[in-house]
Amino acid sequence: MPEHKNSSVVSAPGKVLLAGGYIVLDRDYSGLVFGLSARINVVSHPIQPTQGVHLTEIVVESPQFDDDSWVYGYTPVEGHGGVKVTQLDPGTKPFKPNHFVETTLNYVLSYIVSLPAKQTLSSIHPAKFTILADNDYYSTTTTTSPSTPQRRFRHLGQTISKANKTGLGSSAALVTSLTGCLLSHYLPRSLFDLSTPSGRRTLHNLSQAAHCAAQGKIGSGFDVASAVYGSCVYRRFSPSLLSALPPPGTRGFGRAVVETVNSPDWDQEISKEETDLAEGLKIRMVDVTGGTATVSMVKLVNAWREGNKAEADGLFAELEGEVKVLAGALKVGDEQAIKRAMGEVRRLMKRMGVESGAEIEPDSQTKMLDELERLEGVVGSVVPGAGGYDAAALVIRDDEGTVGRVERFLGEYSQREGVKARLLDVLGEVEGARLESWDGGRWQEL
Ligand SMILES: Nc1ncnc2c1ncn2[C@@H]1O[C@H](COP(=O)(O)OP(=O)(O)OP(=O)(O)O)[C@@H](O)[C@H]1O
């Protein structure tokens, strides 16, 4: 990967919703989310004509996967429609779309060319964007011998659709880092600067719009919020902000994206002052084999809430109270208070699951978390996000003894219970999206 003066590298972290699953979908309640040290990085390179690439092409590649590159042509859409990209058939490989990448290109390029500063289509020159995801986003089935040094960005030996995700929020981190990289690459600093509050606001609003469009639903957006801002107590934006956008490729789309993204009506609340992790503690993630169908679980919780308003609202309010308490306790490192608040979060999430029929903290998870919490140095545990069978989040003391005990326990538990549970390397992290420096080696490992 050659170094180039006009390259930008933008990274965004994964997420863990420690407390506030389901309630954070409703603007009346907030959730506590931490960023994760597993990042998705996007590196841009202008394409040189000598490479023989057609002049209106944008290439996005994700070289850790097979069939890993997507080539797009781009054309202006009349009537303030912005830009529409069309995936070009590479001819040599199977034609595979990447809906998240394509939607992000449509939104971000349309935003850029429709800005009132009269950016024209000519500001979009051919370029290549390389996606590099930290290893913890995916579980691998291939084993390397202990003597083989692990690459920073491992090759997965399969296509993205077949890769086993660990649930760290790859699509939100990808959309956010790609959006940040496109904006940094094509716009002058006077129009986009990721290090300023207004730059982060643009990145947040545009990434939320693109991510919602790509996933075909308007979720709470906590994953994109933490990809941009890192750890925070998050209150969602009003979904109506995104409901009137026309589809990409139609008249008025580009103008509508600019109006929406730059609108003063965005009402999300990102409270960073309330969140930090005291020295001596770490947030760690456990990956457990087994899937979770978040969409159907949300439907079950909503149906229960509709039919049991008073009880559900009481539970939601109690849970939100614990969000605030847990945030404060993590910040000052009060182990007793963390233990108590995480215990309450577990109790309330378990009850929400039992009442609604959604398997939020299934009995197998209850067993594993109870046993984990008995280990010395484990302060508390929860099923993060929507819950289910596939993950656990731990707050532990930051010492090798505790990590060793947790790893040994998970190995023994996996054998005993016939599951695969392992401690991921990833750590809870406070910082959000950032411009990475080009340090002349770090991005050339693939
Ligand atoms: N490294 C990557 N390179 C290219 N595209 C990626 C990459 N990682 C994720 N994506 C895109 O994001 C999609 C996965 O999004 P999806 O919403 O299914 O999972 P997710 O956000 O990782 O889920 P979770 O919140 O459970 O972690 C992939 O199909 C692909 O389009």
Ligand SMILES: C[C@@](O)(CCOP(=O)(O)O)CC(=O)O
């Ligand atoms: C259930 C929900 O509140 C959290 C889902 O979190 P996760 O994808 O399981 O980390 C949905 C949402 O907030 O969009």
